[in-house]
Amino acid sequence: MAASVILLLLGIWAVGAITEGFKVITSEQARRLEISRKQPAVPDMRLIDQAGQMFRFGEWVKEKNKFLIVDFIYTNCQSLCRALGTEFQQLQRNVVERGLQDRVQLLSVSFDPVHDSHAVLRQYADRLQATPDIWTFATVGKASDLDALLRTFGVTVIPDRQGGFQHNAALVWVAPSGKLVRVTDYDASDHLSMLDELAGSN
Amino acid sequence: MALHMLLQFPLILLAGWLLAKGVPEQARSMAQTWNHAGIAGLLVVAMVLIFWMIPRALDLVLIDRTLEFWKFLTLALAGAALELSWQPAGMIVRGFFLGNMLPMMMVAGWLYVEAPVRLCNSYLSNDQLRTGSGLLALAIAGSMVWLHAFFMPSVREADGETL
Known part of the structure; x- marks a missing residue:
């Protein structure tokens, strides 16, 4: 007993x-x-944007002094990343409508640096009609930095044996201080109200 | 995932079971003093299996060495506890154990099959589907074997069981 x-x-x-x-x-x-x-800080590693510019992630966030919304993608992706892309397109539109260009920045990070060179990223950005001032595309400068980056954001990427990847998709919200504060589903309905909140706190 | 849950787990359980077969009679009867009617032992088995059906445990054990050590230890222990408790447990205790474990396996299997998202970040979605179907099949097969044993007195007598 x-x-x-x-x-x-x-x-x-x-x-x-x-x-x-x-x-x-x-x-x-x-x-x-x-x-x-825990609100971990953004790792301060080198990233390359779609224009081929190197920047340090942590410094970049602080310099921008904006709220950052991050997703993780690869350009060959046929499924989840498309949904993420559509969501970001809508967010971009809403950011412009609300005049939040100075307060909100979108960032899509590719976890496939071997294929997604900055030229490939630029094509992808053009296809999605991304406005460079609002929506940045980037990937890691050194492939060896990828693991640490994904670990901080809690992203797991596994090859799907058909040349692609399966990965957990979500939007990560980073405060201007460089701290990760929140994770939301890519199809969550509360993104607009969060943007409104930001707009209202002006 | 399917190999992890449906092959490796049962093999570790089996290893524990076989190890317990070697326990001498004296130690066995000593164990019975705290394992009345096999209840404590089957409780161990139930809790270990519940734990290892949680999707996060399956994910975390792939990257956490300490947890992996505990996986081998607890599953082997559960196998041993099953061997030491099955005979002492009567039909009622066994029925209670299986009546809880089999439906739980079905629910877990159904969850893996029906979930609209991947439940484990480290496994592919078709692997999840395979695992779910496997769990369901195992639970249904287990139920049939159990019902057969319950309603066929000849099998019960052959096992030398008493109610």
């Missing part, structure tokens, strides 16, 4: 630990909870 009770408590403790106190069952939910709790 006593043994069973102790074992039961141990089991409940273990399940509670892996689910962050019965809040999450997947690692995707866990990474979102962790980012909003």
Whole structure:
């Protein structure tokens, strides 16, 4: 009897630990909870934008002094990244409509630096009609930096054995201070209200 | 994912089971003093299996070495606990155990099959589908074997079971 009770408590403790106190069952939910709790800083590594310009990520965010919305993509992607692209197009439109150009910056980071050179990224940006002042495309300067970048943002990328990748897709919100503050679904309906909030806090 | 959950897990359980077969009679009866009717042992099995059906555990164990150590330890322990508890547990305790574990496996399998998103970031979506179908098939097969054993007295007698 006593043994069973102790074992039961141990089991409940273990399940509670892996689910962050019965809040999450997947690692995707866990990474979102962790980012909003710990608010890690953007890693200060070199990125290349679609114009071929090198910049340091951390410095860049602070210089811009804007709210940054980041997604992770690769240009050969046929599924999720398209949805992400559409969402970013809408966000770009809404940013212009609300006159938030000086307060909000969009950033799409490619995790396929081998294929997505800055020229490829520029073509991709043109296809999506991205306005360079609002929407930046970039990839890592050194392929070896990719792991650290993806780890900070909690993005897992795995080859799908058909030449593409499967990856978890979400929008990560970075405060002007360079801290990751929030993760939202690419099809979440609250992006506009978040933009309104930003516009209202002028 | 399918190989991880449906092949490696059962193999580690089996290893634990086979190890427990070697436990001498004396130690076995000592274990029975805290394992009345196999209840504590089957509780261990249930909790270990519940834990390893949580998608986050499957994801995290791929990158966390400490957790991987615990995976081998707990699953082997569960296999051993199953061996040490199955005979002492009567039909009622076994029924309670299976009546909880099999539906839970079905729910987990159904979740893996039906989820509109990937539940594990480290596994492909078709792998998730395979795992879900496998869990469902395993749970259904388990239920049929159990029902067969329950309603066929000849099988029960052959096992030398008592109610």
